[in-house]
Amino acid sequence: xxxxxxxxxLLELLVFAGPAVLLxxxxxxxxxxxxxxxxxxxxxxxxxxxxxxxxxxxxxxFTDDSTFFPSLxxxxxxxxFNVIATNVAAILLALGLSKALKTANVLRAxxxxxxxxxxxxxxxxxxxxxxxxxxxxxxxxxxGFLEWSxxxxxxxxxxxxxxxxxxxAVGFYMMxxxxxxxxxxxxxxxxxxxxxxxxxxxxxxxxxPLLMPSFTVAMFMSLANSLKVFDIIYTLTxxxxxxxxxxxxxxxxxxAFVNNRYGYATAKSIVFVLIVLIITVxxxxxFKSKExxx
Amino acid sequence: xxxxRRNLIIVEIVLLVIACLFVYPFLLVVINSxxxxxxxxxxxxxxxxxxxxxxxxxxxxxxxxxxxxxxTLFVTVVSIAGIVLFGSMAAYKLVRTKSWLSTLLFFVCIAxxxxxxxxxxxxxxxxSKNLHLMNSLPGLTFIYWGLGCPLAVFLFHGFIKSIPFxxxxxxxxxxxxxxxxxxxxxxxxxxxxxxxxxxxxxMWIWNDFLLPLIMLNGNQATLQLAAxxxxxxxxxxxxxxxxxxxxxxxxxxxxxxxxQKNIMKGMxxxxxxx
Amino acid sequence: xxxxxxxxSLALAATLTVGLLSAxxxxxxxxxxxxxxxxxTISILQYAPEMSDAxxxxxxxxxxxHPNVKFDITIHQDDYxxxxxxxxxxxxxxxxxxxxxxxxxxxxxxxxxDMTNEPFMxxxxxxxxxxxxxxxxxxxxxxxxxxxxxxxxxxxxxxxGITELPKTxxxxxxxxxxxxxxxxxxxxxxxxxxxxxxxTFTQTMAPVGGDYQQLFADINDKKKKVSDIPDAMNIFDLxxxxxxxGNAKPLETDFNTQVSLFAQGKAAMMHQGTWAExxxxxxxxNIKMGFxxxxxxxDPAKAGLMVDSNITYRANKDSKNLQEVLKxxxxxxxxxxxxxxxxxxxxxISTVAGAxxxxxxxxxxxxxxxxxxxxxxxVKGYWPDGYEQQAGxxxxxxxxxxxxxxxxxxxxxxxxxxxxDAKQ
Numbered sequence: 001x002x003x004x005x006x007x008x009x010l011l012e013l014l015v016f017a018g019p020a021v022l023l024x025x026x027x028x029x030x031x032x033x034x035x036x037x038x039x040x041x042x043x044x045x046x047x048x049x050x051x052x053x054x055x056x057x058x059x060x061x062f063t064d065d066s067t068f069f070p071s072l073x074x075x076x077x078x079x080x081f082n083v084i085a086t087n088v089a090a091i092l093l094a095l096g097l098s099k100a101l102k103t104a105n106v107l108r109a110x111x112x113x114x115x116x117x118x119x120x121x122x123x124x125x126x127x128x129x130x131x132x133x134x135x136x137x138x139x140x141x142x143x144g145f146l147e148w149s150x151x152x153x154x155x156x157x158x159x160x161x162x163x164x165x166x167x168x169a170v171g172f173y174m175m176x177x178x179x180x181x182x183x184x185x186x187x188x189x190x191x192x193x194x195x196x197x198x199x200x201x202x203x204x205x206x207x208x209p210l211l212m213p214s215f216t217v218a219m220f221m222s223l224a225n226s227l228k229v230f231d232i233i234y235t236l237t238x239x240x241x242x243x244x245x246x247x248x249x250x251x252x253x254x255x256a257f258v259n260n261r262y263g264y265a266t267a268k269s270i271v272f273v274l275i276v277l278i279i280t281v282x283x284x285x286x287f288k289s290k291e292x293x294x
Numbered sequence: 295x296x297x298x299r300r301n302l303i304i305v306e307i308v309l310l311v312i313a314c315l316f317v318y319p320f321l322l323v324v325i326n327s328x329x330x331x332x333x334x335x336x337x338x339x340x341x342x343x344x345x346x347x348x349x350x351x352x353x354x355x356x357x358x359x360x361x362x363x364x365x366t367l368f369v370t371v372v373s374i375a376g377i378v379l380f381g382s383m384a385a386y387k388l389v390r391t392k393s394w395l396s397t398l399l400f401f402v403c404i405a406x407x408x409x410x411x412x413x414x415x416x417x418x419x420x421x422s423k424n425l426h427l428m429n430s431l432p433g434l435t436f437i438y439w440g441l442g443c444p445l446a447v448f449l450f451h452g453f454i455k456s457i458p459f460x461x462x463x464x465x466x467x468x469x470x471x472x473x474x475x476x477x478x479x480x481x482x483x484x485x486x487x488x489x490x491x492x493x494x495x496x497m498w499i500w501n502d503f504l505l506p507l508i509m510l511n512g513n514q515a516t517l518q519l520a521a522x523x524x525x526x527x528x529x530x531x532x533x534x535x536x537x538x539x540x541x542x543x544x545x546x547x548x549x550x551x552x553x554q555k556n557i558m559k560g561m562x563x564x565x566x567x568x
Numbered sequence: 569x570x571x572x573x574x575x576x577s578l579a580l581a582a583t584l585t586v587g588l589l590s591a592x593x594x595x596x597x598x599x600x601x602x603x604x605x606x607x608x609t610i611s612i613l614q615y616a617p618e619m620s621d622a623x624x625x626x627x628x629x630x631x632x633x634h635p636n637v638k639f640d641i642t643i644h645q646d647d648y649x650x651x652x653x654x655x656x657x658x659x660x661x662x663x664x665x666x667x668x669x670x671x672x673x674x675x676x677x678x679x680x681x682d683m684t685n686e687p688f689m690x691x692x693x694x695x696x697x698x699x700x701x702x703x704x705x706x707x708x709x710x711x712x713x714x715x716x717x718x719x720x721x722x723x724x725x726x727x728x729g730i731t732e733l734p735k736t737x738x739x740x741x742x743x744x745x746x747x748x749x750x751x752x753x754x755x756x757x758x759x760x761x762x763x764x765x766x767x768t769f770t771q772t773m774a775p776v777g778g779d780y781q782q783l784f785a786d787i788n789d790k791k792k793k794v795s796d797i798p799d800a801m802n803i804f805d806l807x808x809x810x811x812x813x814g815n816a817k818p819l820e821t822d823f824n825t826q827v828s829l830f831a832q833g834k835a836a837m838m839h840q841g842t843w844a845e846x847x848x849x850x851x852x853x854n855i856k857m858g859f860x861x862x863x864x865x866x867d868p869a870k871a872g873l874m875v876d877s878n879i880t881y882r883a884n885k886d887s888k889n890l891q892e893v894l895k896x897x898x899x900x901x902x903x904x905x906x907x908x909x910x911x912x913x914x915x916x917i918s919t920v921a922g923a924x925x926x927x928x929x930x931x932x933x934x935x936x937x938x939x940x941x942x943x944x945x946x947v948k949g950y951w952p953d954g955y956e957q958q959a960g961x962x963x964x965x966x967x968x969x970x971x972x973x974x975x976x977x978x979x980x981x982x983x984x985x986x987x988x989d990a991k992q
Contacts, residue, residue: 009391012472016387017399020380020443027440028406031414031421038417042990044953045416045653048678066982093309101306109554110313113320116546118501118518121539125319128338128532131760131825133322136338152760152819154968167316172494179486217452228410231503240760241819242965249410257650259954260675261990262416269413276408332851335828416657423658507647508654514642523617523643532824 032273038266045262057267067243068268071251072275077158078247079226082165086222087215089170094177095203108178112171119168123235126164127151151237154244161245165232169225173218180214181207216287223283227276248272327536334532349537356534357520359541366500366516367545369431373438374495378488380439381446386476388447389454390462403447411441411504419508427509434509438499446491453487454480493553500546517542608892611640613655614666615648616879618843622913629905630896637892663887664896666711669699669878670949673707680707681885686894691901696877696919699949708880709897712910713917715875715934715943716767716841718860719848724752724836733860735868737805744813747836754813756835758826759967762960766948767874768807768839769959771862773800774944775870784950788988795977802865804966804973810839811967819968823847831855841874842916842930859933861942872942875934877919878949952987959983 039058042051061068093111097104114122130150138146150160184207192206208215230249233239239246239254246254252272256265326334327349328342353359388400418437419428427433457480465475481488503518514520521542524535612623620643627639642662644651652665656679667676683689684706689697692710700708720733728747734740744754758764776783776799786792795801811818815829823840824847830838831851837860838844848855861871883893900906901920910918911926917934918924925935937943948956959980966976 010395013387013391013396013399015473016476017384017396017403020384020447021399021402023376023380023436023440024403024406024443025440026421026425027418027437028409028414028444029402031417032406032409034417034421035414044675044991046656046675046678064986066979066986093312096305096309099302099305101302101309103306103310105554107309107313109551110316112550112554113547114316116497116501116550117543118503120503120518120522121501121543124535125323125539127822128326128536129319129322131820131822132335132338133319136340140339147816149817149820152817152821152968154965154970175490179490213452213456217449220448224407228408230410230412238762240762240961240964241968242961242970244965244968244970249412252410253412254954254957256412256416257653258957259987259990261954264990266413269410273409273413276410277405280408335824335851336832416654419654419658423660428658428660504647507644507651523645 035266036270038263039270040267041263043263044260045256046260050263053263057264058271060264061267061271067246067251067254068248068271070243071246071248074158074244074246075227075229075248078162078165078229079223081162082169082226082229083219083222085162085166086169086173087218089166090173090218091177091211093170093174094181095207097174098178098181108171108175111174114168115171117168119231120235122164122168123232126160126236130160152241154241157237157241157245161233161236164236165226165229168232169222173222176214176218177211180211184210212287216284219287220280220284224276224280227279323536323539327533327540329533331531331533334536349533350541353524353534353537353541356523357517357538357541358514359517362515362517362520363545365431366518369435369438369506369516370496370499372432372435373442373499374492376435376439377442377446377495378491381443381491382450382481382484382488383476384443385447385450386454386480389451390459400447400451404444404451406441406444407448415504415508422509429510431510431515434506437505437509441505442495442499445494449487449491449494450484453484457483489553493550496546496549607636607638608889609638609640610664610889610893610896611642611662612664613642613644613652613662614664614881615643615645616666617643617645618846619643619914622909625913626900626905626909629903630899633899633903634895637896661884661886663884663889663893665882665884667708667880667882668949669708669710669876669880670946671951671953673700673702673880675953676882677702677707679882679884679886681883681887681890681894682707683709683883683894683897686897688894688898688901691921692919693921698945699877700880708882709900710877710919711879711881712914713875713877713919713934714842714879715859715873715917715930715937716839717771717862717873718837719830719840719844719857719930720837720860721830721833721835722856722858724833728752728836734863735861735871736863736866737802737809738866739868740806740863741809744809748813753815753829753835754837755810755815756821756826756829756838757810757814757818758821758823758838758840759818759964760820760822761826762957762964764823764826764839764960765807765963765967766956766960767841767946769800769803769963770946770948771839771874771944772803772806772864773797774874774947775799775864775867775872780945780947780950784947787984788952790985793981794984795981799864799870801977803963804976806864807963807967819964827851842928842934845928845930846915857929859930859937861937870942872944873934873937874946875938875943876946876949878946952984952991954987955984958987 038050040052040054042053042056097108101107117125134146134150137143148156150156188206188210192202228249229247230253233245233247233250234253237245239250248268249272252265252269255268256262322338325341326338328345328347330348333340333343384399384403388396388403422428422433422437427436461479461483462475465479466472470478501518503522506516506519510516510519514523521535521538524531524538623641623643627641631638652667655661661679667673673680682705684704688709689706696710696713697706700706700710724747725743728743728750730743730746732739734743747754776797783792783797787794815821815835821829823844826838826840827844827847828851829835830840831848833852833855848857859873861873863871881897883890883897887893900909907918907920907923910916910920911924915926915928915931917926917931925931951959962971962976962979962983965971965979966973971979
């Protein structure tokens with residue numbers, strides 16, 4: 001009896017989860033496993049001749065690569081600031097918009113709209129604004145900051161990329177937090193206010209802990225997206241000026257499709273995946289442990 | 295109470311100002327999409343001298359808009375239907391089954407969220423060729439199912455954990471099969487998260503560029519691919535590019551504005567439940 | 569078709585074959601009527617969207633003459649090579665695909681048909697063949713002769729009283745100063761585009777002269793370094809002059825902005841090529857412009873124009889439509905419509921002998937240089953894969969102040985070696 005019951009449960013599990021697992025495996029994991037082979041080859045991605053080189057690519061990566069570690073550093077720096085800036089801005093907007101504002105609905109839509117536009121287009125639009133828009137605006141207003149070289153100087157390019165990223169993504173995370181805020185029962189809020197908790201104290205003592213589930217999701221997603229950042233940089237700066245805004249995924253792309261070193265690029269991407277994996281697992285563990293049941 | 299009202303008004307004004315800054319880039323795009331090339335290049339912030347839709351007419355024809363709109367819509371809708379169905383089913387059972395196998399499968403499901411697409415792009419193409427998925431819209435859709443499921447599973451998984459188990463228990467006692475339990479009890483409850491999954495995937499699939507580019511062998515079969523034609527390197531046609539941006543972006547924006555109420559409703563439902 | 573070989577004069581051959589082909593055309597029609605010719609669709613994958621209209625006009629003309637042949641044309645720009653590589657890897661190689669010359673000829677050799685003995689190769693000028701030849705085999709059909717250097721605005725130069733065109737770096741500096749005195753920005757620098765920097769760089773590298781093949785082989789063998797080429801290292805002086813007298817925010821200025829600054833008369837010079845003419849004229853149809861022999865150092869005799877054919881069609885050697893593709897290439901070099909494609913359709917210089925000359929200012933200037941001036945090949949063709957972009961980005965870093973000259977030189981050398989080692 002127990003045997004057939006557990007077999008039935010197994011069957012159910014497979015019927016429910018099987019299709020998704022299979023689809024995911026075919027579309028992402030199998031190709032990735034296949035590409036592990038190429039990480040041990042010297043291959044330009046075009047030629048019919050593929051030379052097996054063992055672990056040489058990995059040795060080169062750790063001992064003699066002038067772009068991997070700068071790109072890694074950029075990616076970390078970008079991720080750090082982007083995750084913080086996006087989430088802080090999103091929480092602030094969510095707090096504001098969960099109040100009884102007359103224009104709340106319109107505002108929510110406005111903040112969300114940059115999210116609906118493709119990143120390729122976003123990059124294009126901002127390039128347009130940085131190259132032509134700011135000049136016109138400067139001529140019209142005379143405000144000095146508009147004349148700065150937002151994408152052309154190494155210091156500012158980082159901030160520009162960051163600014164555009166936050167502008168683009170904040171609406172989505174705002175929605176996650178609004179969902180979280182609206183699931184906090186009113187009686188808890190009222191009770192807190194009766195107890196005299198207001199403003200910052202109420203936020204840190206009551207709201208934030210109850211927001212932890214939203215926070216976990218938002219952190220996980222913003223972290224994974226920041227570490228993998230590609231499109232926005234690809235269209236906005238292509239890693240420039242020089243390689244000052246080259247993220248790891250762009251470095252991998254350049255190696256594969258510009259330098260024609262597909263085998264080597266795959267080796268890089270495998271190291272990259274390991275790094276991302278470790279970071280996300282640590283982060284999820286950390287936040288899961290802090291979640292409070294509402 | 296009056297102090298509270300005053301605070302509210304201040305918050306509202308601040309947010310409105312930020313909102314204006316937020317939409318200004320789009321405003322510039324719309325304004326400039328209505329100008330001829332020379333005007334775009336000479337003065338970006340000025341309003342067009344004459345309101346003409348010449349750029350739009352041209353882009354509409356050059357892009358073969360109605361046909362590509364249909365293609366893009368097909369890919370988006372079918373992909374999302376599959377992602378929602380497969381993703382929610384998998385997530386549900388993975389939450390409700392406590393075993394090493396379900397933990398493993400869950401990991402298999404969400405692991406691709408960490409894989410950068412560029413790292414398996416070429417092998418994916420090789421594989422798609424062998425499976426005869428290349429150069430066809432259904433083939434592209436199939437790959438979207440696989441690539442879209444990880445995030446869907448992740449989001450549904452998180453939500454289902456918060457659904458009390460008692461609901462299903464009573465259903466099972468009433469003699470419902472696990473499949474009926476899922477479709478008639480669990481699935482409707484998941485409306486808010488389903489809405490989120492749908493929105494996220496509309497944003498992604500409608501706007502995706504690289505995958506259709508390589509899967510469809512460069513054929514101009516989706517709106518994004520066609521629009522990208524106007525962004526060339528030696529070709530300077532900002533006015534067309536901007537009109538193309540507006541035309542490709544408008545449908546998902548409209549969709550979102552319509553859906554927004556649903557999300558709100560879903561969220562209210564979620565709040566009541568909480 | 570082997571009859572072509574008997575004719576000595578290319579021009580003669582060209583005129584005669586027009587007659588031959590049209591005869592062919594009519595016989596084709598007959599055959600089609602008698603279902604002798606099966607329908608084929610030739611797929612073309614290419615970049616250079618500026619050719620789009622002209623290409624469609626040409627292929628339509630071909631289909632009119634050969635109703636059984638249709639074309640499936642895909643034009644892509646920024647992601648072109650990514651797309652080409654994925655198509656090659658999926659086994660779906662287009663019948664005709666576009667690549668650069670030189671290094672690209674070698675990179676894609678596994679898929680290219682050897683056209684050495686094809687009759688239409690005789691109709692192509694010899695200067696265009698260097699770049700498409702690998703180990704004595706012609707692996708590409710060179711399409712267009714392009715030139716790049718500093719383009720100058722003749723009226724603005726006259727306004728500033730520059731009568732003698734600058735040919736050395738100090739003369740360039742002096743001319744820029746004269747422009748500045750008149751309140752004119754001398755240079756529109758589009759340094760957001762790595763390729764603008766890379767093209768400027770090749771221009772200082774080419775005048776080293778001698779046997780390029782040998783020189784770059786020595787660099788590949790690490791007997792020499794890029795930074796050992798003295799002329800090439802003048803790039804830093806040249807860049808400094810252009811930024812000293814240049815537009816604001818050069819690293820943010822892309823091709824479009826650069827062109828618009830120049831076209832609107834907001835700057836007197838820009839480093840660009842023949843492909844920019846169309847965009848300039850769109851903004852200012854009355855502008856008068858010309859090419860400067862690019863100053864590269866102290867020797868005025870070394871200043872020259874970079875002329876080469878770096879856009880080529882490759883025939884997929886495994887294509888089932890190969891014979892039709894070769895017929896089409898032949899037609900491109902012999903028929904009126906085929907010969908007009910580049911010069912009339914795209915207003916650039918054709919590589920086909922006897923093709924008409926384009927009515928374009930920069931093309932005319934190029935022609936002058938070819939007759940009476942100094943011209944150089946685009947030496948970047950000898951560079952390893954990826955060096956074009958990397959060199960451009962290293963120079964961006966120099967301009968952004970992240971690298972000094974020595975640092976930039978060291979990176980130029982190091983990157984070269986790395987990419988050579990990676991070569992297959």
